[in-house]
Every structure is written in C-alpha cells, then in structure tokens.
Amino acid sequence: MAVASLAPDAGEVDQLYIETRELRLQGFLFFLISDCVLFSSFIFAYLYMRNSGQGWPPPGVQRLDVAFAAWNSVVLFGSGATMHYALENFKYGHFMRYMWFLLATIVLGVMFLGGQAYEYNHLIFGEHVTWAGSGIFGASFFTLTGMHGFHVFIGVCYLTVLVLQSAAGVYTRGKYFGITAGTLYWHFVDVIWVVLFSIFYLL
Amino acid sequence: MSVAAVHSGGIADHIHPEPQGFIRRYVFSLDHKIIGIQYLVTGFVFFMLSGLLAETIRTQLLNPNGGFVSPETYNEVYSIHGSAMVWLVVIPLLTGGFGNLVFPVQIGARDVAFPWLNMLSFWIFPVSGLMLFSSFLMGAPTAGWMEYPPVSLQGQAGTSMWAAAIFLVGVSSTMTGLNFLVTILKMRAPGMTFTRMPLFVWGQFATAPLLMIATTALAAALAALFINREFGVPFYDPTKGGSPVMWQHMFWFYSHPAVYIMILPAFGIISEVLPTFARKSIFGYKMIAFSSAAIALLGFMVWAHHMFTSGLAPFLQLPFMILTYIIGVPTGIKIFSWTATLWGGKIHYSTAMLFAIGFVALFTLGGITGIFLAAIPFDLHVHGTYFIVGHIHYVLVGGSMMGIFAGMYYWFPKMSGRLLNETLGKWHFWLFFIGFNGTFIPMHWLGMLGMPREVATYDPQFTFWNRFETFASYLMTFAILIFFVNIIWSIRYGKKAGANPWGARTLEWQVPSPPHYYNFKHVPTVYGLPYDFSQPLPYKGLEEELTDSPPAVAAGAH
Numbered sequence: 026m027a028v029a030s031l032a033p034d035a036g037e038v039d040q041l042y043i044e045t046r047e048l049r050l051q052g053f054l055f056f057l058i059s060d061c062v063l064f065s066s067f068i069f070a071y072l073y074m075r076n077s078g079q080g081w082p083p084p085g086v087q088r089l090d091v092a093f094a095a096w097n098s099v100v101l102f103g104s105g106a107t108m109h110y111a112l113e114n115f116k117y118g119h120f121m122r123y124m125w126f127l128l129a130t131i132v133l134g135v136m137f138l139g140g141q142a143y144e145y146n147h148l149i150f151g152e153h154v155t156w157a158g159s160g161i162f163g164a165s166f167f168t169l170t171g172m173h174g175f176h177v178f179i180g181v182c183y184l185t186v187l188v189l190q191s192a193a194g195v196y197t198r199g200k201y202f203g204i205t206a207g208t209l210y211w212h213f214v215d216v217i218w219v220v221l222f223s224i225f226y227l228l
Numbered sequence: 229m230s231v232a233a234v235h236s237g238g239i240a241d242h243i244h245p246e247p248q249g250f251i252r253r254y255v256f257s258l259d260h261k262i263i264g265i266q267y268l269v270t271g272f273v274f275f276m277l278s279g280l281l282a283e284t285i286r287t288q289l290l291n292p293n294g295g296f297v298s299p300e301t302y303n304e305v306y307s308i309h310g311s312a313m314v315w316l317v318v319i320p321l322l323t324g325g326f327g328n329l330v331f332p333v334q335i336g337a338r339d340v341a342f343p344w345l346n347m348l349s350f351w352i353f354p355v356s357g358l359m360l361f362s363s364f365l366m367g368a369p370t371a372g373w374m375e376y377p378p379v380s381l382q383g384q385a386g387t388s389m390w391a392a393a394i395f396l397v398g399v400s401s402t403m404t405g406l407n408f409l410v411t412i413l414k415m416r417a418p419g420m421t422f423t424r425m426p427l428f429v430w431g432q433f434a435t436a437p438l439l440m441i442a443t444t445a446l447a448a449a450l451a452a453l454f455i456n457r458e459f460g461v462p463f464y465d466p467t468k469g470g471s472p473v474m475w476q477h478m479f480w481f482y483s484h485p486a487v488y489i490m491i492l493p494a495f496g497i498i499s500e501v502l503p504t505f506a507r508k509s510i511f512g513y514k515m516i517a518f519s520s521a522a523i524a525l526l527g528f529m530v531w532a533h534h535m536f537t538s539g540l541a542p543f544l545q546l547p548f549m550i551l552t553y554i555i556g557v558p559t560g561i562k563i564f565s566w567t568a569t570l571w572g573g574k575i576h577y578s579t580a581m582l583f584a585i586g587f588v589a590l591f592t593l594g595g596i597t598g599i600f601l602a603a604i605p606f607d608l609h610v611h612g613t614y615f616i617v618g619h620i621h622y623v624l625v626g627g628s629m630m631g632i633f634a635g636m637y638y639w640f641p642k643m644s645g646r647l648l649n650e651t652l653g654k655w656h657f658w659l660f661f662i663g664f665n666g667t668f669i670p671m672h673w674l675g676m677l678g679m680p681r682e683v684a685t686y687d688p689q690f691t692f693w694n695r696f697e698t699f700a701s702y703l704m705t706f707a708i709l710i711f712f713v714n715i716i717w718s719i720r721y722g723k724k725a726g727a728n729p730w731g732a733r734t735l736e737w738q739v740p741s742p743p744h745y746y747n748f749k750h751v752p753t754v755y756g757l758p759y760d761f762s763q764p765l766p767y768k769g770l771e772e773e774l775t776d777s778p779p780a781v782a783a784g785a786h
Contacts, residue, residue, distance in 0.1 A: 040237040048239075048341045048414055055406045059444045066448030066478055070463065073474050083469065157460040160469035164461045168452070 038199040046202050053206050057213050064217055067172065068224065071165035086154055086162045091226045097140035098222050104133035105215040112208045115201060127188055134181045141174050166225060173221055176214045183207055239415065240751040241781045243338065247745065258343035259745045263350050264329030265643055267320050270354050274316040277361065281309035283705055286698040292688040299684035303370035306682060308360065310373030311390065314486065315397045316357045318628045322493035323439060324350060324404050326635050327432045329643060333736040334426045336417025336754065338747050341410040349403040356396035363389040372682050374479060377464035377472040381457060391454040398443045405439025408432055419754035426734045426758055427516055431496020434520035438485045438527065446482035449475060473538055480531035488527040490624060492520055494631025495562060498584045501634050502566055504732045505581035506573025509759040512565035519558035526555045536604050537611045545604055552602035556595065563592055579653030583634035586661055590626025594619060597672065615675025621668045641725030645741045648722060652714040659707035666700025727774055733758040733765060739773045749779040
C-alpha cells in the first residue's frame with residue numbers, strides 16, 4: 026500500500042471549508058449528545074429495574090468478574106490514548122506515526138471486542154445467563170454492553186476506513202475533519218464504557 | 229459567523245448549481261423550501277387518513293352499544309388515530325413542514341446546515357407512515373397511542389410494527405432537530421442576533437433541542453418494547469422482573485416534551501400572524517422568545533404528572549404537581565403578550581388572523597383544563613375519562629391544528645405565488661370553529677360524570693351528548709374538506725400574490741414568491757427587529773431581490 030505523505034501546501038483552506046467544518050463539528054457534537062441520551066435511557070432503565078427488584082444480583086446470578094473486565098477496560102482506555110496521539114501526530118505532520126497509532130487503536134479496539142466476546146461466551150455457556158432468560162439482569166446487561174460493543178464495532182470500521190482514506194491521501198494538513206470526528210467518537214465510546222463499567226461491575 | 233464580512237467567500241457567498249430535472253428538483257430535492265412542501269403534502273395526506281379514523285370513532289359512538297365496528301377494531305382505530313396524529317401529522321407539519329419552509333429564509337440563510345440530512349429526514353417520514361398504517365394488515369396495536377405494557381406486550385403482531393414505525397419517524401425527527409439547531413446557531417445573516425430573530429425562528433429554536441434529545445429517549449423505550457415483544461427480553465414484563473411503570477417513565481419523558489414540540493412552533497406561527505394583521509409591533513418580544521425557551525426546559529421536568537395514578541412514590545407527586553403549575557407561567561406570559569399585541573391594533577380579519585385569534589382562545593381553554601389536571605386530587609378523579617380527551621384535543625386541535633391552518637393561509641402565497649380563497653377560508657374557519665367546540669366541549673362534562681375513554685360502548689345516559697359530538701365532528705370534517713378544495717382550487721385559479729401580499733416585515737416576504745432556490749441574491753444585513761411597523765425595514769442589501777438581475781455570486785460546485 027503506497028502511503029502518500031502530506032503535500033507541503035496542503036495547510037491552506039478556504040473560508041467555505043472553515044465554515045463548513047464548523048457546521049459539521051457542531052452537528053457531530055449534537056449527534057453525540059443525542060446518542061448519549063440513548064445510553065442514558067437504558068442506564069435509567071437498568072437502575073430503575075435494579076432498585077425495584079429484590080436485591081442485586083438477582084437470585085441465581087453470580088456477581089460479574091471484575092478483574093477480567095478491568096483488564097479489558099484498560100485495553101479500551103489505552104486505545105483512547107493511542108487515538109489521541111494519532112490525531113496529535115497528524116496535526117503536527119508526523120504522518121507515519123499517525124498511521125501507526127491509528128493501527129494500534131484498531132488493534133486495541135478489536136482486542137476489547139474479543140474480550141467482550143470471551144465474557145459473553147463465559148456468561149452464556151458457562152453460567153447460563155442469557156439475554157431473554159435471566160430476567161432483568163440479562164436484559165439490562167446484554168442490551169447495554171451489546172449497544173456499547175456495537176458502537177465500538179462501528180468505531181473500528183470507521184477507523185479502518187480512515188486508514189484506507191489516509192493512505193490514499195484524502196486528508197491534508199488543513200482538511201482532516203474526518204479524523205477529528207473519529208477521535209471524538211472514539212473518546213465518546215470510552216466515556217460510555219467508564220459509566221457502564223462503574224454501574225455493572227463496581228456498583 | 230453571524231457577523232461575517234460581506235463576500236468573505238464563506239457559505240453565505242456560496243450558491244449550489246441549479247438542480248436540473250424533475251427528480252432533483254421536486255422528488256429528491258435538497259432545497260429546504262421544496263422539502264418543506266413535501267412534508268406539508270405528506271403530512272396532510274396522513275391527516276386525511278387520521279381524520280377518517282377519527283370519524284370512525286365518532287360514528288361508532290353514535291349509539292351506546294356502538295355497532296359500527298367491532299370493539300377490537302375500535303381499539304385499533306383509536307390507537308392508530310392518536311399515533312398518526314401525533315407523529316405523522318402535527319410534529320412533521322410544524323417542524324419539518326413549516327420549519328423547513330420558512331425559518332432558513334427568515335434568518336437570512338441560503339439553506340439548512342445539512343441539506344442531504346434534511347432530504348434523508350424527509351424520506352424516512354413517508355416510509356414510517358406507511359409502516360404505521362400497514363400495521364392494520366397484521367393486527368394493529370390496541371392499547372392507545374401510549375401503548376402501555378403489559379397490554380402492548382400481549383397486543384397483536386402489528387404492535388411491533390407500530391414500535392418500529394415510531395422509532396423510524398423518531399430518527400427522522402432527531403435529525404431534523406439537529407439540523408435546525410445547527411442552522412440557527414451558525415447560519416444567521418450578518419446582524420441577525422438572537423434577540424432580532426423572528427419569533428417563529430424562536431419557536432423552532434426552542435423545539436429543536438427537544439426533538440434532538442427527547443426523541444432519542446423514546447427510541448430507547450420503543451427499542452426495549454420491540455425486543456421485549458420479539459425476543460422475550462423482559463424489560464416491561466412484570467412476570468419476569470421487568471416493570472410496566474418503567475415504560476411510562478421512558479415514554480412520558482419523551483411524550484411530555486413532545487407536547488411542546490407540537491405547540492412551540494405553533495406559538496411561533498401565531499406570533500408572526502398576529503402583529504402582521506394587527507399592524508402593530510408584537511408586545512413583549514423578549515418575553516415571548518424567552519418563555520419558549522423556559523417552556524422547553526421545564527418540559528423535561530414534568531413528565532410524571534401523567535402518572536399520578538400509576539403508583540408514583542408520594543414524595544415525587546408534589547414536586548411534579550408544582551413544576552406543572554410553574555409551566556403555566558411562561559405559557560400565560562405568551563397569552564397576555566398576544567392579547568396586548570391585539571389591543572389598539574388595526575386588526576384585519578383575514579382567514580389567517582381568524583385562525584390565530586381562534587388559536588389564542590381555544591389554546592387558553594385547553595391550557596386552563598391543563599391547570600386543572602395538574603392538581604393531583606382533580607387528576608385522580610378524571611384520569612382515564614373523556615375529560616382528558618377533551619383537554620388534549622383543545623391543545624392539539626384547538627392549538628396546534630389551528631396554528632397549522634393559520635400558517636397555511638399565511639404562507640401559502642409564499643410557497644405557491646397565489647393566495648388561498650378568502651371566502652372559502654372564512655367558511656372553513658367558522659364551520660371548523662363551531663364543529664370543533666361542539667365536538668370537544670361536551671367531553672369535559674362527560675368526563676367529569678365518569679365516561680371512560682378508549683371504550684367502544686358507553687352508558688346510555690350519555691347518548692345525547694355523544695350524538696351531539698358526532699354531528700359536530702361531521703361539521704368539522706366538512707370544514708376540512710372545504711380547506712382541501714380551497715388548496716386545490718387556489719393552486720390553479722387563486723389570486724396572484726406577489727412578493728408580499730400581507731405587508732409583512734420578516735425576511736421571507738422581501739424575496740419573490742416562491743423564492744429562488746438560493747433564497748437571496750445578496751445575503752442581507754439585519755439592523756433590528758422585524759416587528760416595528762412604524763419604521764422602515766431593518767434590512768440592507770435587498771434592493772435587487774425583486775428585479776431580474778442574476779445573483780451576486782456565481783453558482784459553483786461544492
């Protein structure tokens with residue numbers, strides 16, 4: 026794969042681009058806000074059901090394995106750090122370092138999804154805790170972590186597209202909103218996981 | 229950006245190439261005005277279908293034992309009537325319809341922030357509408373527009389289709405809200421500060437965050453209902469630990485803001501029509517503008533007043549009652565400001581003005597019964613009776629629909645270049661006004677006497693007033709037929725309107741009817757409020773709008 030370097034004069038942008046980028050950034054932040062409301066609603070549902078039942082975890086369900094999920098969280102938070110360095114390196118023109126950090130983010134994201142798959146496998150086939158068959162525990166745990174995992178999956182796909190686009194020279198020193206949006210999205214998914222980890226594993 | 233320099237080369241100086249061909253102009257159009265008209269046409273088609281369902285309900289209630297349709301069908305009919313009126317008629321007409329049509333021109337923008345997203349929002353809407361009506365084919369939902377579990381969990385197969393349809397139309401609403409909010413925040417013409425925006429824009433500005441935030445909460449509730457029904461995941465199923473009351477929380481956390489989604493843009497329409505036809509500056513501009521924002525904010529804090537009979541914790545009941553009372557204050561500010569606007573004005577009783585004044589009267593009545601219902605002791609007495617039905621129709625038909633009709637008579641010349649016929653319009657108004665009150669006033673005392681809503685039969689002692697309501701509702705339907713005839717007739721034979729038939733002062737009236745696809749040849753500079761009828765227009769740079777000269781900036785590819 027031929028990797029194009031950034032053209033030296035590519036830092037120049039016109040007024041139309043600057044204003045359009047401002048609109049896109051604002052719109053993307055609003056999208057994240059409304060996505061956040063989607064998670065908040067399910068989190069509310071989980072806390073509501075948890076408090077209206079007879080103790081937690083419900084009878085017949087083991088407490089979740091904190092240690093494994095904690096390591097998995099470290100993987101995801103690490104991917105947040107690599108994503109941050111990817112964007113910063115791009116801004117300062119270090120294209121190859123940007124690409125390596127981006128690839129590292131994708132690998133860590135896939136590792137997180139693998140960890141989640143391992144945990145699901147353990148819960149479903151090891152402890153027979155399922156989505157529909159384990160009352161409100163299965164309903165809230167699998168729905169929320171599944172939604173989050175789906176967001177991570179979408180993020181991984183998006184970052185893969187970023188890699189291909191960057192290799193094709195789509196982004197320049199001045200025009201890289203796609204990378205900014207990807208970074209914001211990835212951090213958003215990280216923050217959601219902080220909340221989910223706290224309320225499912227620590228609470 | 230609102231104070232960007234002239235000819236900065238930014239969005240304000242950028243015109244897309246003219247769309248070519250029928251498909252790009254009128255079907256998959258990116259032009260906000262065309263998309264607005266598409267919303268209006270689609271919304272009014274669904275309005276006719278919902279109206280047929282409403283007349284089915286009224287015809288069933290001619291006799292205490294019904295007999296027009298079976299009780300099961302009756303349940304399906306009122307469920308779909310309510311759902312369709314809320315999600316397919318009132319919300320899309322007021323936000324996607326009038327919002328798209330008017331507000332980008334009013335703030336001096338060339339289009340909304342994301343035209344492609346706008347087109348996508350629109351095309352999701354008719355698809356979800358067809359899905360909603362298609363649920364009749366597989367057994368429509370039967371638990372009312374609120375679809376409370378556990379009844380909705382046991383409902384027929386169409387209930388899942390209902391959830392999917394409402395989810396989709398919610399996605400459309402969310403995208404519209406996001407689009408409008410960015411447009412208003414970032415794309416106002418130079419000098420168009422927040423406190424110079426027309427009040428219709430303030431209505432949309434207060435509505436957009438509600439669309440964006442509250443609708444997502446509904447999406448979560450609907451998704452949970454769908455997977456509960458289809459995959460047996462027990463969110464709402466009390467036999468497996470789920471909670472039906474949780475649905476009510478999630479549903480009303482959306483649906484209470486939704487009633488403001490359905491009324492704030494109508495407030496905006498009224499605030500444009502009243503000063504124009506009273507020839508007098510709007511009274512209390514800032515009060516009207518900020519009370520819209522206050523209503524939007526408070527709207528998120530009152531949802532549980534729908535649940536006073538649902539086993540809400542007692543310590544929660546009193547705060548929700550008090551907050552509900554508080555929300556009456558900004559609403560009252562608006563009513564008094566509109567009344568003061570009329571006072572001493574040279575009132576011209578055009579049809580749009582009649583509907584606007586009718587709106588103020590009927591919405592006030594609906595608001596007052598709302599204050600009744602906020603009181604827990606009273607609410608416990610009339611909950612689930614026709615009093616509620618009377619209340620909601622006073623605010624949604626007497627309020628929102630009257631606002632929509634006022635907007636149609638007011639802005640029809642702007643979208644078509646021709647005026648609606650005033651004689652037919654006055655017949656429409658008076659028959660509708662009389663029919664409406666005849667239909668919904670008796671519901672208040674029927675409800676006080678204990679006639680339950682959502683039941684296919686009733687006690688014979690209520691026969692007289694039910695028949696009275698039914699005949700009055702036929703009158704209302706006839707008035708709406710006059711309206712449709714008026715539209716179809718006026719598109720071809722209506723009087724030519726010219727750019728500004730009403731002598732109105734907001735920006736959309738300073739450009740030709742219909743406006744060019746790029747809205748303005750020069751983006752104007754704004755110097756003040758649009759409502760001061762004693763002063764010259766507060767705009768500069770509009771001199772060439774009504775001439776044949778080409779736009780000041782050349783069209784170019786993005």
